[in-house]
Amino acid sequence: xxxxxxxxxxxxxxxxxxxxxxxxxxxxxxxxxxxxxxxxxxxxxxxxxxxxxxxxxxxxxxxxxxxxxxxxxxxxxxxxxxxxxxxxxxxxxxxxxxxxxxxxxxxxxxxxxxxxxxxxxxxxxxxxxxxxxxxxxxxxxxxxxxxxxxxxxxxxxxxxxxxxxxxxxxxxxxxxxxxxxxxxxxxxxxxxxxxxxxxxxxxxxxxxxxxxxxxxxxxxxxxxxxxxxxxxxxxxxxxxxxxxxxxxxxxxxxxxxxxxxxxxxxxxxxxxxxxxxxxxxxxxxxxxxxxxxxxxxxxxxxxxxxxxxxxxxxxxxxxxxxxxxxxxxxxxxxxxxxxxxxxxxxxxxxxxxxxxxxxxxxxxxxxxxxxxxxxxxxxxxxxxxxxxxxxxxxxxxxxxxxxxxxxxxxxxxxxxxxxxx
Amino acid sequence: xxxxxxxxxxxxxxxxxxxxxxxxxxxxxxxxxxxxxxxxxxxxxxxxxxxxxxxxxxxxxxxxxxxxxxxxxxxxxxxxxxxxxxxxxxxxxxxxxxxxxxxxxxxxxxxxxxxxxxxxxxxxxxxxxxxxxxxxxxxxxxxxxxxxxxxxxxxxxxxxxxxxxxxxxxxxxxxxxxxxxxxxxxxxxxxxxxxxxxxxxxxxxxxxxxxxxxxxxxxxxxxxxxxx
Ligand SMILES: Cc1cc2nc3c(=O)[nH]c(=O)nc-3n(C[C@H](O)[C@H](O)[C@H](O)COP(=O)(O)OP(=O)(O)OC[C@H]3O[C@@H](n4cnc5c(N)ncnc54)[C@H](O)[C@@H]3O)c2cc1C
Numbered sequence: 007x008x009x010x011x012x013x014x015x016x017x018x019x020x021x022x023x024x025x026x027x028x029x030x031x032x033x034x035x036x037x038x039x040x041x042x043x044x045x046x047x048x049x050x051x052x053x054x055x056x057x058x059x060x061x062x063x064x065x066x067x068x069x070x071x072x073x074x075x076x077x078x079x080x081x082x083x084x085x086x087x088x089x090x091x092x093x094x095x096x097x098x099x100x101x102x103x104x105x106x107x108x109x110x111x112x113x114x115x116x117x118x119x120x121x122x123x124x125x126x127x128x129x130x131x132x133x134x135x136x137x138x139x140x141x142x143x144x145x146x147x148x149x150x151x152x153x154x155x156x157x158x159x160x161x162x163x164x165x166x167x168x169x170x171x172x173x174x175x176x177x178x179x180x181x182x183x184x185x186x187x188x189x190x191x192x193x194x195x196x197x198x199x200x201x202x203x204x205x206x207x208x209x210x211x212x213x214x215x216x217x218x219x220x221x222x223x224x225x226x227x228x229x230x231x232x233x234x235x236x237x238x239x240x241x242x243x244x245x246x247x248x249x250x251x252x253x254x255x256x257x258x259x260x261x262x263x264x265x266x267x268x269x270x271x272x273x274x275x276x277x278x279x280x281x282x283x284x285x286x287x288x289x290x291x292x293x294x295x296x297x298x299x300x301x302x303x304x305x306x307x308x309x310x311x312x313x314x315x316x317x318x319x320x321x322x323x324x325x326x327x328x329x330x331x332x333x334x335x336x337x338x339x340x341x342x343x344x345x346x347x348x349x350x351x352x353x354x355x356x357x358x359x360x361x362x363x364x365x366x367x368x369x370x371x372x373x374x375x376x377x378x379x380x381x382x383x384x385x386x387x388x389x390x391x392x393x394x395x396x397x398x399x400x401x402x403x404x405x406x407x408x409x410x411x412x413x414x415x416x417x418x419x420x421x422x423x424x425x426x427x
Numbered sequence: 428x429x430x431x432x433x434x435x436x437x438x439x440x441x442x443x444x445x446x447x448x449x450x451x452x453x454x455x456x457x458x459x460x461x462x463x464x465x466x467x468x469x470x471x472x473x474x475x476x477x478x479x480x481x482x483x484x485x486x487x488x489x490x491x492x493x494x495x496x497x498x499x500x501x502x503x504x505x506x507x508x509x510x511x512x513x514x515x516x517x518x519x520x521x522x523x524x525x526x527x528x529x530x531x532x533x534x535x536x537x538x539x540x541x542x543x544x545x546x547x548x549x550x551x552x553x554x555x556x557x558x559x560x561x562x563x564x565x566x567x568x569x570x571x572x573x574x575x576x577x578x579x580x581x582x583x584x585x586x587x588x589x590x591x592x593x594x595x596x597x598x599x600x601x602x603x604x605x606x607x608x609x610x611x612x613x614x615x616x617x618x619x620x621x622x623x624x625x626x627x628x629x630x631x632x633x634x635x636x637x638x639x640x641x642x643x644x645x646x647x648x649x650x651x652x653x654x655x
Contacts, residue, residue, distance in 0.1 A: 054590065058586075336594060339594055340591070340594065343587075343590040343591070347587055356583075357583055357584075359584060359587045359588075362588075362591065362638075364591060364594075364634075364635060366595075366631055378630065378631070380630070380631060380634065381634070382634050382635060382637075382638055393638060394634050394637060394638065395634070396630040396631070396633070396634050397630075398630070409603055412601075412602055412603040413603045413604055415601070415602075415603075416595065416597075416601030416602060416603050416604035417594070417595050417604065419597060419601060420593065420594060420595050420596060420597045420601070420604065421594050421595075423597060424593045424594055
């Protein structure tokens with residue numbers, strides 16, 4: 007059997023049966039989809055809509071940065087397992103091979119009556135369907151003493167790029183026997199195992215370069231993702247190095263002073279050398295500007311990821327309040343495919359298929375010690391619900407852990423080419 | 428029986444006469460065959476699954492079991508007259524990809540040469556010679572796979588479903604997440620069935636396959652097959 011590898015590689019190939027008269031006509035004669043945010047959700051949605059419609063739909067992707075640095079695997083960079091360049095991805099293929107109009111600008115407003123998106127650079131773009139996948143923004147006063155103005159002294163490194171490099175440089179500059187502190191975020195936040203994978207990677211780095219250093223986590227949550235697996239791993243690989251202070255001991259009432267480099271936990275003041283503050287999070291600002299949020303997030307229909315406030319706007323990834331899926335790159339990618347199918351069905355004569363989602367999040371604890379957690383999901387009136395789930399076990403063989411890690415490397419290559427072509 | 432088959436049969440017999448067929452080896456080989464069972468059957472009633480039925484293996488042409496769709500690499504080797512002997516099997520089991528870069532067999536290989544020898548002893552003892560009695564089931568296809576092969580798959584649905592797979596499976600394949608492009612439909616279906624029914628264990632693939640109905644597996648298989 008021969009397979010058309012182009013489909014798998016992703017250049018332009020029709021996979022929907024036939025594409026003729028679009029249901030919505032614009033001035034240019036082609037329906038227009040505007041995607042705000044070229045991350046895990048947005049890049050995937052843009053690529054699938056452009057590819058599957060074979061040019062029948064005009065796709066514009068609005069993204070301020072020229073290279074997207076993935077948050078996923080940024081912890082592995084902190085641990086010395088990846089170099090920084092390997093995290094960066096350009097939009098060149100999406101523009102050149104998929105015919106997507108990539109506009110490097112910020113979207114600053116959405117006019118839902120005239121169906122246009124306004125750009126910081128002055129222009130505005132009309133849409134028939136709008137996709138928002140702007141990731142997260144921080145709730146600045148969630149950690150007293152911290153604000154975006156303090157992010158150079160106390161980096162969050164929870165949006166990748168220069169923040170991640172800064173955090174790594176600060177870890178490298180820690181004095182012998184110094185203290186790395188993390189203020190962990192309250193639920194819900196992007197990548198539930200992310201802070202704890204980060205602690206593992208920082209511990210790995212410190213064990214090599216600064217073995218008497220210690221790691222202190224102030225955590226407002228009772229428990230966290232894959233907790234038993236992480237704690238078992240910390241005990242085996244980094245005994246005595248990591249101390250986590252949960253809410254029972256004041257982990258939820260912290261205050262920082264970026265000038266004095268202190269962290270106070272329940273009134274007890276600690277001098278720290280690095281302070282990684284991961285604040286509480288909310289939907290990206292453009293979702294608030296569009297007026298479709300409820301509380302901190304955007305409620306969406308689980309059947310197609312459309313906003314409950316405006317069915318012509320689809321919200322993907324971290325910004326969406328969708329139900330049971332964790333905020334992850336894998337989830338955003340999975341949701342993007344469901345939304346792309348719904349949008350194509352609305353704008354062309356492509357068929358609509360029932361929503362189905364899945365997620366897997368891998369974490370690395372130490373060299374060749376990988377774990378994973380994941381689930382399959384379905385849509386319901388109440389939101390996305392979990393169908394079946396799985397998680398690595400405590401008693402796995404070293405070979406299985408190594409295999410899990412190698413698998414995550416394959417996943418990274420696959421998902422980034424699924425996003426960027 | 429053709430002259431050629433008699434000849435290969437004779438080769439198999441010489442192979443059987445070598446000392447590696449010691450009983451202890453066969454017993455140890457049976458234990459070593461356990462991971463192979465995720466994809467292969469051997470002995471009475473064996474049929475093709477993800478991998479071909481291994482009855483009558485030692486002495487037969489590479490890639491020649493009737494009714495099984497091999498990769499081009501194995502088919503070509505067989506067409507050139509290459510035969511499964513102790514030596515070729517030893518080389519293959521040490522590293523399937525090192526021997527046949529395009530093989531569909533996803534298996535890292537067995538490092539210890541004594542283990543490979545024991546396994547080969549088991550394969551020839553359990554599977555018999557080519558055209559031997561044990562091989563009668565060789566051309567049959569697993570009834571569960573046959574049922575799905577008969578369903579006319581909905582290609583457009585398969586294309587949509589395949590988008591769940593591309594988060595992990597790339598056309599080029601990786602070291603631990605294999606390529607699933609270019610697998611023959613029967614092999615592809617057998618793979619998903621083995622995850623769905625648990626004969627093959629993998630946390631992610633078991634969860635994903637368990638919610639694929641026969642129609643969905645047929646749609647996915649049709650999609651991969653239809654793309655020219
Ligand atoms: C340390 C860490 C580790 C992680 N590890 C994993 C992991 O192993 N696996 C996993 O699946 N996930 C992981 N994640 C989570 C993952 O990174 C996010 O869940 C995912 O990126 C969310 O996708 P998104 O499309 O919602 O947002 P993003 O990927 O953040 O993309 C948003 C994009 O929108 C752009 N944007 C924002 N506002 C505007 C605007 N107004 N106009 C135009 N553009 C705008 C931004 O520049 C950005 O490029 C990790 C996250 C962190 C922080």
